[in-house]
Amino acid sequence: ETGVTQTPRHLVMGMTNKKSLKCEQHLGHNAMYWYKQSAKKPLELMFVYSLEERVENNSVPSRFSPECPNSSHLFLHLHTLQPEDSALYLCASSQVLGQGALNEQFFGPGTRLTVL
């Protein structure tokens, strides 16, 4: 595997279900991100982990719970979601470097989530 991978690619769940999204990066990066992409809206940053510590929680409801067990893996645990949470959830990774350095974010293909 290369780059950033995400599983599953598609997920349909009921409002009472509990599920988890998985992201794995094979780039040797030390920062990982969760984004939400809804139709007609900008990509919204949800969480940032740098060196396995959460450094940003962008006012995300508690029904979304991230976990970063090591620098290569990132999870998003989902419970009691709402239909408006249906969206594409993208994972990204980057290297933590000095100010002004490129350290662009590399994105995974996303998980298309539908909440019924």
Added chain:
Amino acid sequence: GQNIDQPTEMTATEGAIVQINCTYQTSGFNGLFWYQQHAGEAPTFLSYNVLDGLEEKGRFSSFLSRSKGYSYLLLKELQMKDSASYLCAVRDLLTGGGNKLTFGTGTQLKVEL
């Protein structure tokens, strides 16, 4: 906070040149990125500007003016495969490490024959 504006849609002809503009108002700035996203796929990195001026990369160029809060992406010799959404994003650094990208809504470019 950050506010990023870019046109919603643009149409251009194969072989032509198109310029996609992006304006931003930000509380912090550490670079501006352009990403390309084909339908159903991950965004892919195109270009990066942190200083004023033009960065050229093959058929793609990006320009930045920090004083005006303005950037553009220039695509030359358009090909049908360039039909995609082009995302402008402003970066701010996080004190705990990593970086925070704030994205515009994206410009959907359609290339026609």
